Amino acid sequence: MKMSKLFVQTLREFPSDAEVISHKLLVRAGYIRKLTSGVYNYLPLMWRVLKKIENIVREEMDAAGAQELLMPFVQPKELWEESGRWEVYGKELMRLRDRHNREMCLGPTHEEIITSIARDGLKSYKQLPVNLYQIQSKFRDEVRPRFGLLRGREFIMKDAYSFDMTQEGLEKEYENMAKAYTKIFKRCGLNTKMVQSDSGAIGGSVSHEFMVITDTDAGENDVFYCDSCDYSANSNHAVSKLPAGANITGEWTSAKIVDTPETHSIEELCDFLKIPSTLIVKTLVYIVDKKPVLALIRGDKQVEETKLMNAAGGSDIRIATAGEIEEMMGVNGFDAAKGFIGPQGLKEYNGYEITVIADETVKDMKNFVIGVNQKDKHGIGYNWDLDVKLPETVTDIRLVEAGELCPQCGKPLKVTRGIEVGNIFQLGTKYSKPMNAVYLDQNGKTQPYIMGCYGIGISRTAAAAVEAHYDEHGIKWPLAIAPYHAIVIPVSTKDEEQMRVANDIYVTLKKHGAEVVIDDRDERAGVKFKDADLIGFPYQIIVGKSIAEGNVEFKIRETDEKTAMKPEEAAEVVITAINNL
């Protein structure tokens, strides 16, 4: 490809609306252009990168025994009603109507469709197990798209679905996919960590995410991990043991209600009572699917909202507003506000019974401090079941913090940020049962499939690769997913000798299957170098004045290391590298 004909426009400045480096660089280097919020044009360079990632995914999925197919982007409401997700999925599901006023949606994921395909085509145990996948654009109407390709509304995803007869079969396929994923990301030049995670709206029980560790803002997930063993988990799923020695028994000898004026926060309450926060049972008010939920947790700990939501059996959670809390107090006959809430005596709100869920941290506390739903007062010296009832549900709803102890080996946990580029779920019969997707077993009995699903964000993987490989000059693509392997740069297009040598290298490389660009533009050398670095060609072969000694310069973008060598040698290095991919 001639640079003069390559459809790319590099910019001198970063776009003003970009926040993270992958977004900034992909726009500035001419890979993508925003069409509308969260929706991007993939320009020719970007499309080459995406196709490379897709092909790696394809090769590894096929090698793992999966079969590719393609499902529709537009889906009918009826299937989503069968699975029950038309109601549950929420506003991320982009709903629309056709000319006959039939309700449809844009596919955010394809469990419903694949399940309908399976139940039509997989009637016998003899056909199982099977794993089907596709690579396709998805649409999720995110509340707040951001970070360019990392959180778009339209994005490219590989989604695979497995059908098994038994849980053991599913677990085997799950392992199979985990191995394939590890290979895929490695081939893409990415170091990923496989972490335990919550299974979220897609449902099911066991799930893991593949995280690119970044330690920048682009990593939207906190990952807790242990250096001493293999434990690692997303913060929404991480568990830990607490170091011993926290003071959880107060010195009061009897329970009473005392004045605690203006203590709206745990900190103020600690200061006023001159006690550590570990003696306080904190009560937080949440709304889970419209229902009021009180969360009780030790004063020094934070609630992990996903855990709480799961404990409450909901699919949506938010903290209650100050207004809602006051209203809730009012209808239950109290006059109190945030800071003074406690679990006793609260019956119902908004037509729902109030659920109380306690974190395990409060269970062993004694002579503690707790809100009693009276303004400027708290209960002190309280004990469970003597002064206040221990809630029926006591479970783990706590957000893990770095330094707490690994649940497996007891060593301190560390935290880092990660970009989720893939995930794997054990779905079980979550879709096959409600959608009546069954096969006949050896005994002629109908059985629902045991399903798994496995996703990879293709466009997100590309962006994550940029997050992991860049410098102040631009992108440093891993060779396997770079849009082109190399660029040949004749420093002066007017110099016949330089042009002749450059062309020879270009032709040789192409002949050996290399994807290569020749910068034939009548530009100054600086412009060509800047563009080559920004776009991120892994190899640059610079044909300049050293041609007098018969040499060219060979530059490796990853290290910016430059070596003088014969033109044939330079070509050879590139050819060897791509043959080793």
Place this chain on the structure above:
RNA sequence: CGGGAUGUAGCGCAGUUUGGUAGCGCACCUCGCUUGGGACGAGGGGGUCGCACGUUCGAAUCGUGUCAUCCCGACCA
């Protein structure tokens, strides 16, 4: 959806306070000159100033409404 901000040429921005018919840098076209890290000179093309209504002799500028975009919080590949 709550809080904050911004919409002026493909990109980055000034002009709005004090109303007078739109400008700078980059990019693009032509010519000259230059050719090892985003040169220089001359000339040129491109904008219903987000949109609508209003105030006014006159609106990018003032008012009202509306749409879009971005940032901070709750969801996810």
